[in-house]
Amino acid sequence: MTSQAAADLIARSNRLGSDPKNTNYAGGNTSAKGLEVDPVTGEDVELMWVKGSGGDLGTLTESGLAVLRVDRLRALVNVYPGVDREDEMVAAFDYTLHGKGGAAPSIDTAMHGLVDAAHVDHLHPDSGIAIATAADGEELTRTIFGDKVVWVPWRRPGFQLGLDIAAIKAENPEAIGCILGGHGITAWGDTSEESERNSLWIIDTAAEYIAANGRPEPFGPALDGYGALEPAERRAKAAALAPTIRGLASTDKAQVGSFTDADVVLDFLASAEHPRLAALGTSCPDHFLRTKVKPLVLDLPADASVEDSIARLKELHAAYREDYAAYYDRNAVEGSPAMRGADPAIVLVPGVGMFSYGANKQTARVAGEFYINAINVMRGAEALSTYAPIDEAEKFRIEYWALEEAKLQRLPEPKSHATRVALVTGAASGIGKAIATRLAAEGACVVIADLDLEKAEAAAAELGGTDVAIGVQANVTSEAEIQAGIEAALLQFGGLDLVVNNAGLSISKPLLETTEKDWDLQHDVMAKGSFLVSKAAARVLIEQEMGGDIIYISSKNSVFAGPNNIAYSATKADQAHQVRLLAAELGEYGVKVNGINPDGVVRGSGIFAGGWGAKRAAVYGVPEEELGAYYAQRTLLKREVLPENVANAVAVLTGSDLTHTTGLHIPVDAGVAAAFLR
Structure with missing residues (x-):
C-alpha cells in the first residue's frame, strides 16, 4: 500500500516533470520524508522516498521510488571518506534501504537525505540553468532572488554536494532553495505543496527576470544567408542529407536518428553567435551526457547545395572525430573507461534543422530535446551575461565517470534488430x-x-x-x-x-x-x-x-x-x-x-480475403473456409x-x-x- 507521503510525492513529481519548463526528460529528482511503522520493531521509523536512478519525473510511479531509512542515511556522514572517494558512497546507500528498498538509489540521494527538509526538489529548468551557467551567476542569483536563493559553486553530483547544500540550508534559514552552478536548482519545503511552490517560484522568477532584463538579440544579429529555408524545401534537403549524416554518426556504432526543424533550432542557427556558442558545448550533466560535449555544425549557408553540404559534412566529421579523440586524450587518467566513440550525437544544419542520434529512436529524440534545452539555456545566459559552461575537464569527469560506465554496463543486451x-x-x-x-x-x-x-x-x-x-x-x-x-x-x-x-x-x-x-x-x-x-x-x-x-x-x-x-x-x-x-x-x-x-498463407491474408481464396478453393474443389487445411494436407509437413x-x-x-x-x-x-x- 502506498503511503500518503509517497503518494503526494508521486503527484508532485508528475506535475513538475510533465511541464518542460521545469525540467528535461528524466532530469532531476524529488523526495519526501515521513514516519512509517517498522514492521520488525513496531516503532515509528523516519523514511525517505526519492526518485530512483534512471526514472522520469513526469511518468514516475511507486516502483520508481527508492525507499531509505533517514537515520542510517545520515549516519553515512560518519564514514564518508572524502571527496576523492565519494563514489564509494553510492554502494553504501544499499545498507540504508528500507525493506527491499524499491528502485536503485541515484547519485543525488545524498542531496535529498542530508538536507534538513521534509520535501526536496532538484530540477533542471532552462531558466535556472541559464543563471547557473552565466559568467556572473553568483551575482545574478543575489540580484534576482535576494536572500531566498543561495548560490552553490559547481560541484559534481555526489555525497559532497549533498553536504554542501545541507550546510547552506543550515546557514541560511531564510532560503527556500539554491542555484547549483553549471547544473540546475534545488528547492525544499516543510510540506509537499511548499516545496513545489518554492521550486516553481525559482523557475518562474528566473524566467521573468530574463524576459524583463535580457538583451533583445542574445545570439547576435542575423547571419546573412543562414535563415530558415521554406518548410517544404528544408524538409526535402533534410531527407537528402539524412543518409549521409546517419552514416557518419554511425561510424563507430550504428545509430537511430531523429530530425527537428523547430523554430528554436532554426533561429539559433540563423544568428551570428551560433558557431561560438555551439563550440562551448552544453553544461548541465543531463544535457551533455546525451548530446556529447558539443555538436557538429555545418558551416555553410542555408542555400548550399546538397552535394557541397555532403562534401563539407564529411570533412567536418573527420575533424570532429580528431577533436573528440584529443579531448579524450587530454583528460583521460589511469583507470578511465575506454573511449566510447568519437561520432557526434547532434548535427546542426543551418536553414534546415537538427539531426540527433542514439541507440534507439527515443534516445535520439530525447538527445535533440536536450540540445533544445541547451539552446534555451544559452539564450538566457547570453541575454543577461555571457554563457560560461563548466570546463571540459569537469565534463570529461562526468562523461567518463566510473558510475556512469557501470550504469551503461548494466544495460540489457540489444535485441537482434536494434538500431535498424x-x-x-x-x-x-x-x-x-x-x-x-x-x-x-x-x-x-x-x-x-x-x-x-x-x-x-x-x-x-x-x-x-x-x-x-x-x-x-x-x-x-x-x-x-x-x-x-x-x-x-x-x-x-x-x-x-x-x-x-x-x-x-x-x-x-x-x-x-x-x-x-x-x-x-x-x-x-x-x-x-x-x-x-x-x-x-x-x-x-x-x-x-x-x-x-x-x-x-x-x-x-x-x-x-x-x-x-x-x-x-x-x-x-x-x-x-x-x-x-x-x-x-x-x-x-x-x-x-x-x-x-x-x-498457402490463408489466415490473415489480404489477398485471400479479397476473392483469391474463393477462386483458388473453386479450382481445387474445396469449401473456401477449408482452403488452409487443404493446402496443409498437400505439404510434406502437413502444417498450415x-x-x-x-x-x-x-x-x-x-x-x-x-x-x-x-x-x-x-x-x-x-x-x-x-x-x-x-
Whole structure:
C-alpha cells in the first residue's frame, strides 16, 4: 500500500516533470520524508522516498521510488571518506534501504537525505540553468532572488554536494532553495505543496527576470544567408542529407536518428553567435551526457547545395572525430573507461534543422530535446551575461565517470534488430503486418507502408508510439509515393536499413480469361512496384554506407507451375529473378538481397480475403473456409502456413546469424516437393 507521503510525492513529481519548463526528460529528482511503522520493531521509523536512478519525473510511479531509512542515511556522514572517494558512497546507500528498498538509489540521494527538509526538489529548468551557467551567476542569483536563493559553486553530483547544500540550508534559514552552478536548482519545503511552490517560484522568477532584463538579440544579429529555408524545401534537403549524416554518426556504432526543424533550432542557427556558442558545448550533466560535449555544425549557408553540404559534412566529421579523440586524450587518467566513440550525437544544419542520434529512436529524440534545452539555456545566459559552461575537464569527469560506465554496463543486451530501420510495403494486414510486428519486437523501427493510410497508421499504433513505428500511404506503382514514404522514414528515424517488398494482389484466372488489364495490374503492383521500391531504397542504402537488406516476398508459384494464375505466377517469377539480379549488383555496397517463397498463407491474408481464396478453393474443389487445411494436407509437413511463419523467415534473413547470405530464396510452404529449388 502506498503511503500518503509517497503518494503526494508521486503527484508532485508528475506535475513538475510533465511541464518542460521545469525540467528535461528524466532530469532531476524529488523526495519526501515521513514516519512509517517498522514492521520488525513496531516503532515509528523516519523514511525517505526519492526518485530512483534512471526514472522520469513526469511518468514516475511507486516502483520508481527508492525507499531509505533517514537515520542510517545520515549516519553515512560518519564514514564518508572524502571527496576523492565519494563514489564509494553510492554502494553504501544499499545498507540504508528500507525493506527491499524499491528502485536503485541515484547519485543525488545524498542531496535529498542530508538536507534538513521534509520535501526536496532538484530540477533542471532552462531558466535556472541559464543563471547557473552565466559568467556572473553568483551575482545574478543575489540580484534576482535576494536572500531566498543561495548560490552553490559547481560541484559534481555526489555525497559532497549533498553536504554542501545541507550546510547552506543550515546557514541560511531564510532560503527556500539554491542555484547549483553549471547544473540546475534545488528547492525544499516543510510540506509537499511548499516545496513545489518554492521550486516553481525559482523557475518562474528566473524566467521573468530574463524576459524583463535580457538583451533583445542574445545570439547576435542575423547571419546573412543562414535563415530558415521554406518548410517544404528544408524538409526535402533534410531527407537528402539524412543518409549521409546517419552514416557518419554511425561510424563507430550504428545509430537511430531523429530530425527537428523547430523554430528554436532554426533561429539559433540563423544568428551570428551560433558557431561560438555551439563550440562551448552544453553544461548541465543531463544535457551533455546525451548530446556529447558539443555538436557538429555545418558551416555553410542555408542555400548550399546538397552535394557541397555532403562534401563539407564529411570533412567536418573527420575533424570532429580528431577533436573528440584529443579531448579524450587530454583528460583521460589511469583507470578511465575506454573511449566510447568519437561520432557526434547532434548535427546542426543551418536553414534546415537538427539531426540527433542514439541507440534507439527515443534516445535520439530525447538527445535533440536536450540540445533544445541547451539552446534555451544559452539564450538566457547570453541575454543577461555571457554563457560560461563548466570546463571540459569537469565534463570529461562526468562523461567518463566510473558510475556512469557501470550504469551503461548494466544495460540489457540489444535485441537482434536494434538500431535498424525497416520499411515494409503492404504492411497494414496479413503477411506484411506480421513482418512489421516481428521486426518491431526484435527492436527495429518500422515504417508501415500501405495503400490505406488509416489502416497503416492503425497498424503502426498497435506496435507502440511513433518512437517504434509510423504508418505512411504508399501506392507502390507510384514513384512519388514511394519516395515520400522513404523520406518519411529518413525524417522520422534518420535512415533506412531494411526493406521488405510485400505489397501485392492476385488475379486467379485461366489464360484465355486473363485480360491485358489483369496482366498489367498484376505486374505494375508486384514486378514494377518491387523494382521502384528497391531502386529508391538502394539509393539510401548506398549513401549511408552501412549495408542493409532488401527482402522480396515472392511465392512458391515463382518456381511451380499451377493452373489458372498466369499473371500472378509470372510476376512472382519476375520478383524472384529481381532478387538474384540485385544481389549481384548491390553486394559491393554490403547490401544483401534475399527472397521468401510462401505458399498457402490463408489466415490473415489480404489477398485471400479479397476473392483469391474463393477462386483458388473453386479450382481445387474445396469449401473456401477449408482452403488452409487443404493446402496443409498437400505439404510434406502437413502444417498450415501462417503469416507469422513468413515473418520468422524475414527476421532470420535480416538478423545477425545470416550476415553472409545473399541471393537466397527460402521456401516457407511446409514442404512442396515440386517447388524445391534446384
